[in-house]
Amino acid sequence: MPKKVKIHIDKVSKVYQTEDGRELSVLRELSLDILEDEFVCIIGPSGCGKTTLLSIIAGLQPATSGRILVDGDIVSGPGRDRGVVFQEDAIFLWRKVIHNVEYGLQLRKVPKTERRKIVQEYLKLVGLEDFANFFPKELSGGMKKKVALATVYANDPTILLMDEPFGSLDYPTKCRLQLELLKLWKTKTKTTVFITHDVEEAIFLSDRIVVLQNGKVETVYENLLPRPRADELRVQTEFNKIKGDLRGYLE
Amino acid sequence: MSLVNDTMVRFGRKLRFYYLTLLTVGTILVVWEVTAHALSFFTPFATTILPPLEHIITVSLPGFATFYGVGMPGIYGKAPSFSFAFLVLGYHSIITFFRVITGTLLGAAIGIGLGILIGWSYRFETFVGIPLLFIRTVPLLAMIPLFIVWFGGSELGVLLYIAFGSFIMLVINTMEAIRNVPPVYQKYARTLGATRGQLFRTVIIPAIVPELTGGIRVVIGLSWAIGLAAEYLATQRGLGRMMILSEQYMYTGRMIMIAFLYMIFSIGLNKVYVQGANYITRWVPRVEEIRERR
Numbered sequence: 001m002p003k004k005v006k007i008h009i010d011k012v013s014k015v016y017q018t019e020d021g022r023e024l025s026v027l028r029e030l031s032l033d034i035l036e037d038e039f040v041c042i043i044g045p046s047g048c049g050k051t052t053l054l055s056i057i058a059g060l061q062p063a064t065s066g067r068i069l070v071d072g073d074i075v076s077g078p079g080r081d082r083g084v085v086f087q088e089d090a091i092f093l094w095r096k097v098i099h100n101v102e103y104g105l106q107l108r109k110v111p112k113t114e115r116r117k118i119v120q121e122y123l124k125l126v127g128l129e130d131f132a133n134f135f136p137k138e139l140s141g142g143m144k145k146k147v148a149l150a151t152v153y154a155n156d157p158t159i160l161l162m163d164e165p166f167g168s169l170d171y172p173t174k175c176r177l178q179l180e181l182l183k184l185w186k187t188k189t190k191t192t193v194f195i196t197h198d199v200e201e202a203i204f205l206s207d208r209i210v211v212l213q214n215g216k217v218e219t220v221y222e223n224l225l226p227r228p229r230a231d232e233l234r235v236q237t238e239f240n241k242i243k244g245d246l247r248g249y250l251e
Numbered sequence: 252m253s254l255v256n257d258t259m260v261r262f263g264r265k266l267r268f269y270y271l272t273l274l275t276v277g278t279i280l281v282v283w284e285v286t287a288h289a290l291s292f293f294t295p296f297a298t299t300i301l302p303p304l305e306h307i308i309t310v311s312l313p314g315f316a317t318f319y320g321v322g323m324p325g326i327y328g329k330a331p332s333f334s335f336a337f338l339v340l341g342y343h344s345i346i347t348f349f350r351v352i353t354g355t356l357l358g359a360a361i362g363i364g365l366g367i368l369i370g371w372s373y374r375f376e377t378f379v380g381i382p383l384l385f386i387r388t389v390p391l392l393a394m395i396p397l398f399i400v401w402f403g404g405s406e407l408g409v410l411l412y413i414a415f416g417s418f419i420m421l422v423i424n425t426m427e428a429i430r431n432v433p434p435v436y437q438k439y440a441r442t443l444g445a446t447r448g449q450l451f452r453t454v455i456i457p458a459i460v461p462e463l464t465g466g467i468r469v470v471i472g473l474s475w476a477i478g479l480a481a482e483y484l485a486t487q488r489g490l491g492r493m494m495i496l497s498e499q500y501m502y503t504g505r506m507i508m509i510a511f512l513y514m515i516f517s518i519g520l521n522k523v524y525v526q527g528a529n530y531i532t533r534w535v536p537r538v539e540e541i542r543e544r545r
């Protein structure tokens with residue numbers, strides 16, 4: 001059964017105007033289709049335009065040329081159908097964990113009792129129910145990422161855009177959060193675009209891996225590793241074989 | 252064990268801090284006293300130049316009773332006594348306190364409100380923000396004569412002058428604070444579905460609070476000075492008026508007494524304010540101790 005195209009990226013280019021007056025061509029006629037409910041990882045060296053691409057999909061900045069269609073509609077601005085977990089910590093420092101997670105629901109004026117029920121559910125899913133009344137300054141880096149994840153999930157977008165969410169974490173924490181993310185994705189499946197520059201992370205999470213290079217899609221790798229995936233997978237031969245294959249593209 | 256230790260260390264540090272403060276203040280007072288008495292060997296005007304502490308307490312303080320009835324109800328002038336002196340000082344303190352607080356609050360409310368509106372709309376920025384940039388360049392003290400012309404030496408004039416000073420400082424502070432809100436918060440809120448109004452209410456306003464609490468603290472401190480300047484020139488009541496009366500009769504001790512009152516009030520108000528502000532901004536991540544250890 002062929003799946004429907006969820007995000008259609010059509011010859012998108014981005015040229016930045018730098019402060020010293022030069023032009024920086026970051027994306028060059030990049031085209032890519034992302035399917036419904038698919039988990040796509042985008043990898044590529046630092047500075048190759050991953051964040052730029054993500055923020056254009058999110059509608060936070062315009063493309064210089066080309067267009068992006070979501071469910072057939074042109075993206076012209078941000079919307080709650082596309083939730084974003086940013087590379088840097090974006091959760092609101094003045095809101096306690098529970099009030100962070102309910103933020104999107106509050107914006108939509110979801111009644112309080114229902115809101116609390118949804119929030120409890122997601123706090124539980126990411127394992128933060130005991131920290132509901134903590135301020136972000138009282139959390140660890142990994143916990144802050146979980147709050148962002150729970151907030152975006154609770155807002156129920158159809159697309160999840162994640163920009164190196166676990167980039168700054170230590171290896172065991174990263175592995176744990178990857179498992180939790182897959183658990184979330186399994187229970188509440190969403191089209192997910194996950195940026196990383198960690199090849200192993202990309203293999204562990206994705207259905208497909210898109211390698212970006214010089215503002216273009218260098219290659220797309222079909223990742224057929226079976227799901228559900230567990231930590232043991234990381235040391236198996238198929239896993240390492242894919243790693244070896246991808247290394248080639250990343251030099 | 253380490254918790255007990257920690258508490259003890261902290262208690263010890265606190266004790267040392269009080270001890271050092273006491274020592275410093277004590278030294279200043281002793282130097283003062285010695286200088287004051289030494290002066291009397293050289294000049295007959297020693298109490299006018301630098302009155303000794305016991306003179307301030309036993310002569311200058313009760314002396315305020317002679318100002319009874321000035322700018323306040325009652326028949327003018329009483330013989331020096333502590334009770335009437337306290338009445339006089341209490342009355343004028345309350346007036347000054349009231350002016351400083353209401354003036355600052357009024358100015359802060361308008362300043363912050365306008366700052367937010369300027370951040371909200373281009374129209375406000377051009378019609379209000381730009382004229383403000385010009386008004387801001389006029390030295391605050393140079394506005395006193397204008398306020399006297401407009402409001403006479405009235406209660407309202409002083410209050411509005413304090414409000415004006417707070418307003419100018421806080422409107423700029425607010426505009427600056429809005430500019431400093433990290434863009435990632437705004438992006439995050441918009442991807443979660445916030446409209447522009449919601450963005451302002453739920454992101455911009457809470458995010459500027461820490462910067463504003465700092466600004467307001469400075470403004471409260473300055474309000475005492477602005478208020479004094481205005482009272483000094485233009486009113487019949489308030490501590491500033493007491494100051495100028497004391498000066499006219501060359502009562503140096505009384506002037507020092509009023510300065511001391513200002514100090515107490517200013518420290519007290521600041522302390523209360525800081526407690527409140529710390530509570531409101533308790534979410535702000537801070538390093539525990541950046542100074543060297545005591």
Ligand SMILES: Nc1ncnc2c1ncn2[C@@H]1O[C@H](COP(=O)(O)OP(=O)(O)OP(=O)(O)O)[C@@H](O)[C@H]1O
Nearest residue numbers: 016017018024026045046047048049050051052053
């Ligand atoms: N606002 C901007 N103005 C000018 N140049 C920019 C701007 N944002 C990004 N760039 C440039 O665009 C290029 C791509 O940046 P981008 O943030 O998309 O990289 P990235 O792939 O996400 O890198 P990383 O893995 O380090 O996060 C970089 O060379 C950067 O200097």
Ligand SMILES: [Mg+2]
Nearest residue numbers: 050051087163
């Ligand atoms: Mg990036």
